[in-house]
Amino acid sequence: MYWYEYCPEHIESKYQLLVFKGNQPFLPLTDYYHDCLGRIDKSSATSYLNCLLPFFKWLEEESNFQGKQVQWNDSEEKIRVAVEDYLIHETNCKIRDKESFRIVKLTNKSPNTISRFLSALKSFYKSMIRLKQYLYNNPLIDGQAILHQYKEELKGVREVKPRMPSIAGTEQPIVHRRLTDSYFKIINEEWHPQIIDDIDLPYQVYQAGKKANWSQRDIVIARMLFETGARATEIIELTVGDYRKRKSHQEVITFNKGSHGKKIKFLRFSKETVKHLFHYIETEFSYTTKSFQIEFGGLFELRFLV
Known part of the structure; x- marks a missing residue:
């Protein structure tokens, strides 16, 4: 209808x-x-x-x-x-x-x-x-929850008196926590990830990327995601320095969930991905601008996401 x-x-x-x-x-x-x-x-x-x-x-x-x-x-x-x-x-x-x-x-x-x-x-x-x-x-x-929260924020330690300003140091600080209105x-909503049990999925994604004319950067990111199982941010925020810190040309060091940005684990990928990575570095990642020169193997640690 x-x-x-x-x-x-x-x-x-x-x-x-x-x-x-x-x-x-x-x-x-x-x-x-x-x-x-x-x-x-x-x-x-x-x-x-x-x-x-x-x-x-x-x-x-x-x-x-x-x-x-x-x-x-x-x-x-x-x-x-x-x-x-x-x-x-x-x-x-x-x-x-x-x-x-x-x-x-x-x-x-x-x-x-x-x-x-x-x-x-x-x-x-x-x-x-x-x-x-x-x-x-x-x-x-x-509406009652909003009113109750507002009253709680106004309530001070002194009876029938408004809250003192935070700079006074006489009131407990308000814990700012977003409450649903x-x-x-x-109460029991929980997202459960669904595993896609399809061995052809990577091939289908690569073919779609080919039709969409992906850049070398996009290809490298997609291949690393499939081959390493890492999170997207762990791949996207990789630097040339992260790659050079590993002795193997098929590995790169990266951070982990809860490591607060500290690089504590490494990822390993295929030789085919290495070829795409070097092609990306040579064709899209090495060029001269008016302000600085980017060279693979130089002192700069530059993000893949540029």
């Missing part, structure tokens, strides 16, 4: 994308998408929109508050009840009351888009309030 189309190039419109409800334009989601552009990137805006479309369809077909269908622009209370029902019945989440908010527990039947959906819905109502299309407070924000808080 809810779907969208990009505006054809030959049509002049202030909208790049139109959301439809049936065969009629649905302006709230259309305006939301375009309000997002410039605030977040286009792919994120589209991802948020895709998370919202099933919810709006569910509101139309399944929502119920005291015997009546819930509209997207209803009061905070009605929207919260609708979202809670949607999380329980459509996404197989478990909901528990907690003070002024709700705790959301994912189950093994819950999709991995719950967090994105809640973020998208919070973002949608922020936009609608900003565009003066929603007349209530954001139903996805726990969400009304629905997920």
Whole structure:
């Protein structure tokens, strides 16, 4: 029932994308998408929109508050009840009351888009309030938590007195910690990496890079990532000096997670990658500029990322 189309190039419109409800334009989601552009990137805006479309369809077909269908622009209370029902019945989440908010527990039947959906819905109502299309407070924000945090920051050690300035040294410093203001808080969200068990994956990536006309630098980085299993930053931040510190021409020294930048481990790669590395150094890494000369084997320790 809810779907969208990009505006054809030959049509002049202030909208790049139109959301439809049936065969009629649905302006709230259309305006939301375009309000997002410039605030977040286009792919994120589209991802948020895709998370919202099933919810709006569910509101139309399944929502119920005291015997009546819930509209997207209803009061905070009605929207919260609708979202809670949607999380329980459509996404197989478990909901528990907690003070002024709700705790959301994912189950093994819950999709991995719950967090994105809640973020998208919070973002949608922020936009609608900003565009003066929603007349209530954001139903996805726990106003009581914000008020409580504000009061705690004002409370001083002296009874019924405001906090002294930090320079006075009489108050315990406030630990600045970002607390979520969400009304629905997920407690057991954990990302599990998925292993891609495909021996042809490197070949496919190399072929895609060839079609995209990768530079020698990109080829070296991709090959080292596949052959060493190192993190991207451990590869990208390598220097010529890191390569020269190892006796083997197939090894390079680098830092490790938790080593605070100290080079404590080495990576080993294939002879084919060595050929690409030397080709990169000779063709893209040795040249003269107006300010200085770069020469392989010189005193400079220059990043691959230049």
